[in-house]
Amino acid sequence: MDIVVFGAGALGSLVGGALAGKHAVTLVGRDPHVARIREDGLRISGELDALVHPEATTDPAGLVADLALVTVKAYDTAEAAEALADGDVDLVCSLQNGLTEGTLRERLGDRVLAGTATYGAELVDPGHVRCTGLGRIHVGELDDGGSDRAERVAAAFRAAELDCEADPAMARRRWEKLAVNAGINAVTALAGVENGALAGPPGARTAERAARETARVARAEGVDLTDDDAVTALRDVVDETAANRSSMYQDVRAGRRTEVEAINGAVVDLGRANAVATPTNGTLAELVRTWEAARDLRPPDAD
Ligand SMILES: NC(=O)C1=CN([C@@H]2O[C@H](COP(=O)(O)OP(=O)(O)OC[C@H]3O[C@@H](n4cnc5c(N)ncnc54)[C@H](OP(=O)(O)O)[C@@H]3O)[C@@H](O)[C@H]2O)C=CC1
Numbered sequence: 281m282d283i284v285v286f287g288a289g290a291l292g293s294l295v296g297g298a299l300a301g302k303h304a305v306t307l308v309g310r311d312p313h314v315a316r317i318r319e320d321g322l323r324i325s326g327e328l329d330a331l332v333h334p335e336a337t338t339d340p341a342g343l344v345a346d347l348a349l350v351t352v353k354a355y356d357t358a359e360a361a362e363a364l365a366d367g368d369v370d371l372v373c374s375l376q377n378g379l380t381e382g383t384l385r386e387r388l389g390d391r392v393l394a395g396t397a398t399y400g401a402e403l404v405d406p407g408h409v410r411c412t413g414l415g416r417i418h419v420g421e422l423d424d425g426g427s428d429r430a431e432r433v434a435a436a437f438r439a440a441e442l443d444c445e446a447d448p449a450m451a452r453r454r455w456e457k458l459a460v461n462a463g464i465n466a467v468t469a470l471a472g473v474e475n476g477a478l479a480g481p482p483g484a485r486t487a488e489r490a491a492r493e494t495a496r497v498a499r500a501e502g503v504d505l506t507d508d509d510a511v512t513a514l515r516d517v518v519d520e521t522a523a524n525r526s527s528m529y530q531d532v533r534a535g536r537r538t539e540v541e542a543i544n545g546a547v548v549d550l551g552r553a554n555a556v557a558t559p560t561n562g563t564l565a566e567l568v569r570t571w572e573a574a575r576d577l578r579p580p581d582a583d
């Protein structure tokens with residue numbers, strides 16, 4: 281399968297590098313990371329160990345592939361969609377956090393599949409990505425149901441020894457992941473703690489309130505996700521990734537813009553549209569925005 285990975289940062293390099301052992305992979309990213317890959321290959325360390333030689337480019341124009349994986353940060357999704365629309369890709373699958381598939385579908389139509397990833401990845405140096413935790417990738421149709429094309433994508437991932445399955449209930453899966461991220465990411469980023477610090481009070485209280493709010497918004501959107509489902513998923517991830525720093529914590533430590541708008545901000549926006557109160561997500565979003573604003577990391581049109 282010819283695969284383009286659009287956004288060869290941490291997650292894109294890990295997944296794209298793993299796929300490169302079995303498929304023709306092109307990573308689309310930035311220098312110096314791309315330049316190093318072209319010179320010496322891509323080193324994968326940590327829970328996975330490989331040296332692979334995928335194609336790599338900084339030029340997003342004219343991409344041709346059977347499958348394009350989208351692994352840019354949520355706030356770069358529209359730009360990724362625009363670049364892919366100018367190319368010739370049969371299928372597009374997001375592995376991003378946040379409900380980004382709508383933005384992709386607006387520009388790319390029904391070529392877009394939904395996806396979630398719980399592998400942990402950190403970019404160590406140009407040309408070197410570390411797998412900080414094994415996880416699972418789920419792919420499927422945005423509006424649920426079985427899907428031959430999702431099965432083909434999952435089989436291609438499994439052929440490269442990635443843990444992946446096609447999920448006929450991706451709407452629930454995406455909202456469950458959003459509830460987990462709404463609970464973990466902002467709390468760990470603001471408190472400066474690893475995920476395991478949310479295993480008990482006081483952190484667990486805030487995280488679980490945010491997850492429950494997200495489940496209520498999911499149900500208002502027609503997705504069958506109970507409060508208990510959301511809290512159980514949160515607790516499972518806290519346990520499984522206890523030593524991990526969440527991606528938002530990593531962004532804060534690095535002084536980078538976060539994905540708060542696609543996570544807690546999205547819960548608040550969709551809650552407002554459905555008359556569902558989301559006070560905890562609202563407070564978490566405002567606190568992260570305050571941190572971003574103090575460092576001039578907010579987009580120009582942000583309030
Ligand atoms: N890292 C992880 O463990 C996990 C990440 N995720 C999700 O996956 C997504 C990606 O996360 P992560 O890999 O950590 O983020 P990174 O910032 O490491 O990777 C994104 C990369 O895409 C690049 N990029 C953005 N736009 C373009 C463009 N137009 N052309 C070329 N390159 C571009 C970025 O470059 P630049 O910064 O210079 O714009 C960056 O290198 C996020 O939604 C995240 O929440 C989900 C699960 C786990």
Ligand SMILES: CC(C)(CO)C(=O)C(=O)O
Binds near residue numbers: 465521526
């Ligand atoms: C599941 C979790 C919280 C693991 O850290 C994640 O997806 C992230 O850090 O963005």
